[in-house]
Amino acid sequence: MKPSTAKPRRRAARAAAPKPYHHGDLRRVLIDAALQLVGEGGAEAVSVREAARRAGV
Template sequence: MRPAAKLSAPKSSTAKPRRRAAEAPAPKPYHHGDLRRVLIDAALQLVGESGAEAVSVREAARRAGVSPGAPFRHFS
C-alpha cells in the first residue's frame, strides 16, 4: 500500500507566476575545436531564426557551450 500524499499549503495569490524561458536548442559542449567557426555558425543561426537584432555575443556563446567572455578571446 502506498503512503498518502502530503498536501501542501495553498500558494498565496500574491505570488508572481514564473516566466518561461524561450526554448532554444541545448548548447553543444565545445571541445578545443574551432570556436571562432562555432560562434559564427551560432550567430548565423540566430539571424535565420529571429533576424539580425536577435544576435548577441552572450547568446552565441551560450549556444556554443562556452562562457560569455570566451568569444572576446577569439575575435579582435
C-alpha cells in the same frame, strides 16, 4: 470582476543548450550560432552572449 480575454504572452523558445564546447574551431562555432540566431530573429536577435551559450562556451 470580469475574466480576462487577453491571451498570455509567450516567451521566445530557446534552443536546448548543446554539449559544452571542447577544443576545435571556436570562431566557426560562434559564427554558426550567430547565423542561426539571424535566421530565427533577424540581426537584432544576435548577441555574443547568446551565440556563446548556444556554442556551449
